[in-house]
Amino acid sequence: MTTVLIANGPNLSRLGTREPEKYGTTTLDELAALCMQWGSELGLEAVVRQSDDEATMVGWMHEAVDAGWSVVLNPAAFTHYSYALRDACALVSSAGLALVEVHLTNPHAREEFRQTSVISGVATGTIAGFGTDSYRLGLEAVAARVHER
Numbered sequence: 442m443t444t445v446l447i448a449n450g451p452n453l454s455r456l457g458t459r460e461p462e463k464y465g466t467t468t469l470d471e472l473a474a475l476c477m478q479w480g481s482e483l484g485l486e487a488v489v490r491q492s493d494d495e496a497t498m499v500g501w502m503h504e505a506v507d508a509g510w511s512v513v514l515n516p517a518a519f520t521h522y523s524y525a526l527r528d529a530c531a532l533v534s535s536a537g538l539a540l541v542e543v544h545l546t547n548p549h550a551r552e553e554f555r556q557t558s559v560i561s562g563v564a565t566g567t568i569a570g571f572g573t574d575s576y577r578l579g580l581e582a583v584a585a586r587v588h589e590r
C-alpha cells in the first residue's frame with residue numbers, strides 16, 4: 442500500500458480546544474483516526490505526525506523524499522514564513538511526489554499575514570477552508586495521482 446505522510450505543524454496538537462470557533466472541535470487524535478480511515482478507503486496508508494519544531498518538520502520532508510512518500514501538509518504558522526520548510530517541500534515535489542498543502546480555515550479570509558503562503562509555490566496544490574474535510578480532499582488528490590501512475 443502507498444504510504445502518505447500527513448504532517449501537522451505548530452499548535453495543531455491543541456485542536457479541539459484551540460479557537461474552536463475557527464478550527465472546530467475535532468481533536469488531533471480524532472483527526473488522525475479519520476485520516477487513517479479515509480486513507481484506507483482510498484488504498485493509502487496514512488502516517489499522521491505533529492510537531493511544533495521547524496527542524497523536525499524539515500527532517501520529515503527529507504524522510505518522505507528518501508522513502509518515496511507523498512505528503513499532505515498543514516504547515517500551520519510555518520506556512521507564512523518558513524523558507525526552510527518551503528525548501529524541504531520543494532525537494533518532495535521536485536522528486537515527483539505529491540505535496541498537498543492543506544488548511545482547516547481559509548487563510549485568505551483571515552488576517553493579512555495569513556494571506557501569504559511561502560509553501561504554495563512549491564506545493565502540487567492547496568486545499569483550504571473545509572475544516573477536517575480539507576485533509577480528506579488532500580488524501581483524495583494524492584490517491585488520484587498515485588493511481589494514475
Ligand SMILES: O=C1C[C@@](O)(C(=O)O)C[C@@H](O)[C@@H]1O
Nearest residue numbers: 515517518544545546548555
Ligand atoms: O495554525 C494555523 C492553522 C492553519 O494552517 C489552518 O489549518 O487553518 C492556518 C494558519 O494560518 C494557522 O497558523
